[in-house]
Amino acid sequence: MSAADDIDDSAAPLIEHLAELRTRLIYSVSAFLVMMILCFSVGGALLDFLLTPIERTMRNLGNPNPVMQYTAPQEYFFTLIRISVVGGLTLAFPIIAYQLWRFVAPGLYRNEKQAFLPFIIASPVLFVLGAAFAHYIVVPLAMAFFLGFADLPSFVTAIMAEAVPPPPGAELLPGADDAAPLPSSGVDIVFNGKVNETLDITLKMIVAFGVCFQLPVLLTLMGTAGLASSRGLRGTRKYAVVGILVVAALVTPPDVTTQLILFVVVYGLYEISIHLVAAVERKKDRQARKDGVIGEDESLFDIDGDDETEEGGTA
Secondary structure (H helix, E strand, O other), X not given: OOHHHHHHHHHHHHHHHHHHHHHHHHHHHHHHHHHHXXXXXXXXXXXXXXXXXXXXXXXXXXXXXXXXXXXXXXXXHHHHHHHHHHHXXXXXXXXXHHHHHHHHHHHOOHHHHHHHXXXXXXXXXXXXXXHHHHHHHHHHHHHXXXXXXXXXHHHHHHHHHXXXXXXXXXXXXXXXXXXXXXXXXXXXXXOOXXXXXXHHHHHHHHHHHHHHOOHHHHHXXXXXXXXXXXXXXXXXXXXXXXXXXXXXXHHOOOOHXXXXXXXXXXXXXXXXXXXXXXXXXXXXXXXXXXXXXXXXXXXXXXXXXXXXXXXXXXX
């Protein structure tokens, strides 16, 4: 058989794979577009839901009628588009993951399929948990932190207004008994929130926490593939702490509260990932003993190794 025949024989599977990939991409993009249109049709309700934390914060600070504004004709429309894109990706992710599974599954062994499928199921679940944690806990804390500073000047102004006596004859003016005391100087600072800027903070926090909650899935999948070990993860704790602190500073607003929450949550997920990778290694050890690769008292991994790696020998 000539080299040209070898090329022709190898071209057919490649074309079949490309055709299969095109089919899966079409299904994935179609699912995203359908979910995006669905989210856009209820975009106003989704926007109200995403603005709930700042609404409650403004009411708690004494504003009985919270109002948000937009300053450009196209701003509200593109705000709904952004919500639709994020919501469409979130709702379509299970379908996209299934199409990915259908594409890679024919090339996997049965044990590889059994190992890979749980991660596809766990990934959207953990993303939703991270997004809910951000929306119901982190975003309200961030809004209270920032709007609290805006409310402080008004509080100080009110104290000064009480301290400054009214001018002579002010009590003779019409409605003077019902009017609130006016400060003698200063500017009344109020919050006029823009829809797109407020939504930007909310969406960033939701996406950041949703992605960070994928850490156990990623590390466990790497452990299953042999790219990470529980001993290696234990030995890199100090580097993980620095990396998590950097990520927390980049993806959260510049306040210590939300940064500390993100650090605690992600580091907790890192510790959970260590135990999950160790469980995967124990499963591999049991299979290796069953196949006779290692003895009953032997292990392929140092699962219960020291938390710190050795610093190195002497010269």
